[in-house]
Amino acid sequence: MAGHIPLQQTPTTIKVTTVSQEPKAIRWTLTFIALAFLALFLVLPLVTIFITAFQKGWETYVAAITHPDALSAIKLTLLVVLITVPLNAIFGVMAAWAITKFQFKGKNILITIIDLPFAISPVIAGLVFILLFGAQGLFGEWLFEHDLKIVFALPGIVLATIFVTLPFVARELIPLMQAQGTAEEEASLTLGASGFKTFLLVTLPNIKWGLLYGLILCNARAIGEFGAVSVVSGHIRGMTNTMPLHIEILYNEYQFSAAFAVASLMSVLAIITLIVKNLIEWKAKHT
Amino acid sequence: MNILPVRKRKRRNIIPGFGLSLGYTMLYVSILVLLPLSMVFINTTTMNWSEFIETITDERVVASYKLSFGTALAAGILNVIFGTIIAWVLVRYPFPGKRIVDGLVDLPFALPTAVAGIALTTLYAPQGWVGQFFDFKIAFTPLGIIIALTFIGLPFVVRTVQPVLQNFNGEVEEASASLGANRLQTFIKVILPELIPAILTGFSLAFARALGEYGSVVFIAGNMPMKTEITPLIIMTKLEQYDYAGATAIATVMLVVSFLLLFIINMIQWVTNRKFLHS
Amino acid sequence: MSIQIQNVSKAFGSFQALDRINIDIQTGELVALLGPSGSGKTSLLRIIAGLEELDQGAILFDGKDITDVNPKERNVGFVFQHYALFRHMTVFDNVAYGLKVRPRKTRPSKADIQKKVTELLKLVKLENFADRYPSQLSGGQRQRVALARALAVEPKVLLLDEPFGALDAKVRKDLRRWLRKLHDDFHITSIFVTHDQEEALDVADRIVVMNNGKIEQIGSPEEVYDHPNSPFVYDFLGNVNLFKGRIQNGKLKHGSFEADIPELFSQNHEEAIGYVRPHDIQIEKTKISEDAVHTTISHIHIIGPIVQIELKRTDAEEFLEAEVTKEHYHSLQLKVGEQVYVRPKQLKVFIPEDFSI
Secondary structure, three states: OOOOOOOOOOOOOOOOOHHHOOOHHHHHHHHHHHHHHHHHHHHHHHHHHHHHHHOOHHHHHHHHHHOHHHHHHHHHHHHHHHHHHHHHHHHHHHHHHHHHHOOOOOHHHHHHHHHHHHHOOHHHHHHHHHHHHOOOOOOHHHHHHOOOOOOOOHHHHHHHHHHHHOHHHHHHHHHHHHHHOOHHHHHHHHOOOOHHHHHHHHHHHHHHHHHHHHHHHHHHHHHHOOHHHHHHHOOOOOOOOOHHHHHHHHHHOOOHHHHHHHHHHHHHHHHHHHHHHHHHHHHHHOO | OOOOOOOOOOOOOOOOOHHHHHHHHHHHHHHHHHHHHHHHHHHHOOOOHHHHHHHHOOHHHHHHHHHHHHHHHHHHHHHHHHHHHHHHHHHHOOOOOHHHHHHHOOHHHHOOHHHHHHHHHHHHOOOOOOHHHOOOOOOOOHHHHHHHHHHHHHHHHHHHHHHHHHOOOHHHHHHHHHOOOOHHHHHHHHHHHHHHHHHHHHHHHHHHHHHHOOHHHHHHHOOOOOOOOOHHHHHHHHHHOOOHHHHHHHHHHHHHHHHHHHHHHHHHHHHHHHHHHHO | OOEEEEEEEEEEOOEEEEEEEEEEEOOOOEEEEEOOOOOOHHHHHHHHHOOOOOOEEEEEEOOEEOOOOOHHHHOEEEEOOOOOOOOOOOHHHHHHHHHHOOOOOOOOOHHHHHHHHHHHHHHOOOHHHOOOOHHHOOHHHHHHHHHHHHHHOOOOEEEEEOOOOOOOHHHHHHHHHHHHHHHHHHOOEEEEEEOOHHHHHHHOOEEEEEEOOEEEEEEOHHHHHHOOOOHHHHHHOOOOEEEEEEEEOOEEEEOOEEEEOHHHOOOOEEEEEEEEOHHHEEEEOOOOOOOOEEEEEEEEEEEOOEEEEEEEEOOOOOEEEEEEEHHHHHHHOOOOOOEEEEEEOOOEEEOHHHHOO
């Protein structure tokens, strides 16, 4: 489903024999088109971010990323990620275990439900939590009476982020565990291992790369989620602004260099994500 | 045939953890997905029918549907064309730095949408590095929205077509060539039919993502009512005006479209699987 | 350990995989479950291991009902069809697994585990492969690791699912003999599933022939091969020639063919089928008895020491197959196109209604 990149893609050139080879001119033209398109759409924006970030010099850059508002946005983003990613990882493993190791009715419906957040606009993902916990929401009055704040506070941001990133780990593990089948678990059980030991010693090592891969994707999306968080955060500076929201505010206030400075930090994270992702793919292929 | 007394047995699973894992999964999706989503439909019922119709067919809202749909469609088509070429080149042609280029394709999945949004806006603004070379405006027009959506959807087609090309049986191409087909005929008659399900899946995924996209678009769109205001932005605006009912009504329309798309994507995959299982 | 399988039935949805199966297996026996795919043999093996639930019936180990005991406590060694080796563990760790996962109280010491695993690896001739991963081994080596792993927990019962199914012909034969020898040394009650009749005949003490979830015949290899009690067993174990005809006054008649069937004396049946093994077909140059049929040799295949001869009946559009030794073939001096008489040395007749349900 949307946003799902299956593990194990390798940029290897397949063997092409002379009969299944295009003329040189066509090969070069196609390669040029592909690279030009990627340069225009991917490389150029990335370069822009770093150049704009340093346009006003190193001092401005450092000032932008060490500004108290920026620091608190970084802290909040990290906090959200630290809560969201482990929760969705546990969920992903549980869901994949239930779906791939057992037969039950309604399995396909469950898979579709897990896919839903990928298909839904992030703005709606935020909206639903306003409808639940906002002042006029279903639990709004009750929360107000008990002096609890969900929307326009950390819990709301966490909920919206969980919603948006919910499918990543599960979606990565389901096909992987499906392909691995249940034979190794059965072997472990006949050898006298308990269910928990079987999971820990047999299943977990088998899915570790897939799990890590799902975690990386989940993590990247959790850090960068904008639409859903934008709806539920309330944009309170230094309080409920995550890094993407902080960038938006700076940008709208025409503090371009500062906005791009924070953006460059996030771009570095994105590049690290891509590198780690490729390392995992390589590892998964070579073990 | 004499019937033996049947000793009824309680079914149990050999592999442990069924109750726990399924129970946890159901609870998690119920609280975090189903309950919140059902709120959209429940809240819609607070409006009466004519109010609902009026809200979702408001001139400005209809203009946003057209814009969102049109730009998502255009971006999807661009992605089909260029995504297929990129996948083809990555699988078939050797060139230096291919590993890096291949890794870079996933950048739109890794880069926060807001970051992409401000970067693209800066590039394609009238005075921007790219924008300055054009007589017409790119950013702050539907064209800018198409560019942002193309960026967001780029990996989908590439990543669905790539594995199919990778696993493509070269013998079939050789067979086609040995039967006298030229390269173009082989591509159109032998290779392309195999790619079409993957291309369609990639297109639907990119299209679905583009319809709901917000972060990268708000910066480059300019957000002028009737002209460059996408549907998710209308929901956002209504929320900022505390018009929850209005926001919810439009969200309902978007949700229905999302469900439909999800259904179509599953159908494509179901039909393809069936086709391959039977051959 | 002896095993009693009592009245076991199992259905998957509307498909009856096993239908009231009863087998008694003695301590130390090596039994083959033989049948085509879908005959229920693998389901039965998995039920014995506790990997599958049964719908009805009971499994007894040494007279004790273990139907509700889960696989972890049954103390069976199970060798999976595709070995199910733990792919992220070395050969050593695979074999040691069953010992390492024991609760602390019953777990052997590290040194003991080391000793035991080394012993087992020596037994399966893989002592030099301890540090390899399953993906670095050949099929036959994986099979032996799977076996060593199952033996490490000192099971009372060894269950093997198509143990040689995925191996090539040469390796299969070696491993087959080796398994037989291993069984003779250890005397663990063993059951293996196979669809290969040759394998079952070669290795097992007793063969259980299964078809459509039911037992067709149980017996020693000689018994089931020489005295099949149903057309299915005849067909499934080895090649067979059919004489489809009718029974008149205790004689099977088909075209010019007539044979006395003493056990059906003075009976009449519209339909009957006579079964003859190719090696029970006698080729003669002249007609010396009523039960000889006139045929033309259509093909001669010389396969090593034996010769297969395809014969076309003159009185019917049917072909027969005979198998003779090379010596006999040379002494007869047979040629393609030659006309000869063919006589069944041993003929078993089944009346269709006897075995139809």
